[in-house]
Amino acid sequence: MLAAMKKQPRSAAKPRNAFYAQSGGVTAVINASAAGVIETAGQYPKHIRKVLAGRHGIVGALEEDLIDVSRESRATIAGLRHTPAGAFGSARFKLKGIEQNKAEYQRLIEVFAAHDIGYFFYNGGNDSMDTAHKVSQIGAQLGYPITCIGVPKTVDNDLPYTDCCPGFGSVAKYVAISTLEASLDVASMARTSTKVFVMEVMGRHAGWIAAAGGLAGRGKDDAPHIILFPEIAFDRAAFLARVKKVVERVGYCVIVVSEGAHYADGRFLADAGTKDAFGHTQLGGVGPVVANMIREAHGYKYHWAVADYLQRAARHIASKVDVDQAYAMGKAAVELAVRGHNAMMPTVVRKSSHPYRWTVGAVELAKVANVEKKLPRDFITPDGFGITTKARRYLSPLIGGGEPPPYECGLPVYVKIKGVAVKKKLPPFTVK
């Protein structure tokens, strides 16, 4: 815990409401952060009266569509810890710069004022940290000072200043386990059938998720045999030669490919120039593109998988470390706020990898906003196709442990909020 956070809670004149919103692509554990915010806010009644959540994130704030979280049962809030995706609804909606879009910022402040909102907790990635930062600035400018704290969330793990980002550990665990399991399948079939398996994973700009696939194997001939990162320009000839070599030596080849894999000129592999029967551009995944490339070059029988949302929603196999950190980030956000900090984001600070120990830190939003943390080059083997020992040391603790949801009739029991709306006080405002 940062020294800053050890400060005593400031004495509050009177408690005010807090606004909480989920932003961007959701994760298996973003609701655990919500639970951290809500349960911790309940421990500071002198500072925080109610938590009001934006229905569909910041859109809910703009449209004054606020969910009264006090109307949810304790059991529902506790259940958020084991429920994937965004229980309050998320939004892909980036507020533009203050100059271009002052009306929306003013509307936000009007809604906050109308509902006596003194705290803004924004649970998202790079863009969202930028928004939270802007809200803290505009609030001050417009004479409505508001405490803005970001709660980090992104499966891409590309937020700077935090050792890792809640959401990533669980995707990493899903991808590592799925790659391991599918690899055993291919190994079984390779003698007479499938020789190549391609697994497409998320991560358009950073290869953290693809790297996690590498945890599936340790030995020289263990799968995955090839990982394609967005950080390494794709070299078709080198790749195809490697596939052939692996199939000839091992009998089969497992490839993990990031959706962001691209050629040296920046063109995504997924943009294959493919047309359908009507001449429309076929928007396919990179998985089938890579598989077809191999078939054309070598004729190997292949299978491919695109896990898409499955990977980031897979709460059933979430990492306990990730769940704990997601909750801790929500909790720390509230603690930062009631201690008088503003425009900050709590962070995960790694103390040691073996044994894995971590604590909570904090960073200014201004530093985090819009900065992307890519996979360091020394996490990738010199040939560009695998992960190094250094990468394993970083990644391995993040997939540790499980905290399975309760089950009923063979299915996880995920909670659903009632979502009771707070009565509107302002004229309507519709987000397009």
Next chain:
Amino acid sequence: MLAAMKKQPRSAAKPRNAFYAQSGGVTAVINASAAGVIETAGQYPKHIRKVLAGRHGIVGALEEDLIDVSRESRATIAGLRHTPAGAFGSARFKLKGIEQNKAEYQRLIEVFAAHDIGYFFYNGGNDSMDTAHKVSQIGAQLGYPITCIGVPKTVDNDLPYTDCCPGFGSVAKYVAISTLEASLDVASMARTSTKVFVMEVMGRHAGWIAAAGGLAGRGKDDAPHIILFPEIAFDRAAFLARVKKVVERVGYCVIVVSEGAHYADGRFLADAGTKDAFGHTQLGGVGPVVANMIREAHGYKYHWAVADYLQRAARHIASKVDVDQAYAMGKAAVELAVRGHNAMMPTVVRKSSHPYRWTVGAVELAKVANVEKKLPRDFITPDGFGITTKARRYLSPLIGGGEPPPYECGLPVYVKIKGVAVKKKLPPFTVK
């Protein structure tokens, strides 16, 4: 247990070796059947001396590449129960009719004779039951009587005479949970982003796996909102109209589509006539085809997933019922054999659905061979897009319970056989 199985083990002149092989597409629990065969064989030393496994299934028998299972530790054999895919290697290799291909059948019998194999346990689906049946016939014809017992296995659940088929329950559980989790994700995003999610599942000829996706929701507006079965000819206009209606009412639409979905004329949806930039036919999944179809008609933003091998290898989330049944089928196969039965397959017999109770039966291979069990029409709603209460009653118990593998460093610990080969005694024979 069938009355037939209650017979006492026949008195054996002297113990003989047993051959075990895995065949066709593997599953999350086929190794549990292997464990059932191997551990049960060990309980009948007067009948069975050693279990010799075919490396890569029947190919191993033809090539005299036999694995001496007695060289594996007890812990490894026990660990097969929680290890997905085919630990001994499987094969997509169908022996042709006896008349067209007598040489291969003769070779099989030569290998069996050379290694004193008196029992043939064949772990597979429809085709494999046909092969096991033929081997029992040819053995008798060639003066080498051999006890042939099929061990049912197929994720497709299309074997007749058994209430369900080991491998299916775990895929069903994976598909139901994945659909549920991804649906929560789409629901979170729909306000400003993804409105349609398409999940492609296995099952080229029968819609059992697609039907299992229906377990994800119960209420009228719960996902999945549309299931596309191979049993129902695809009606593009009706489908697109339904998607629109669902998006307008619910805000988003989740679709589970079987890889075998096809038009009335038999053409698969996946065969989209798509060409890549080089004019080659693009072999894509049906998931992206359906998603594109929706985009062209309605312009909705979509995501799609193709789980492919992930679904059938997902031992981490296997159904306990399925694991138990897979083991029981392996065990019963050996019990049938030592009791003097031949050309049989053990079956799962459902005694009741609520509470779920089942027992072991048996059926003649001649009846099972090459027969496909499709989803009954009354398991599908009249509109062709959903599952009925009757389907739920059948499916729900099969995904019950879990039996997670052990974990280390965040990953399941799956066993690997040593695979020590038995010394060859015959001239080489290579399977092309």
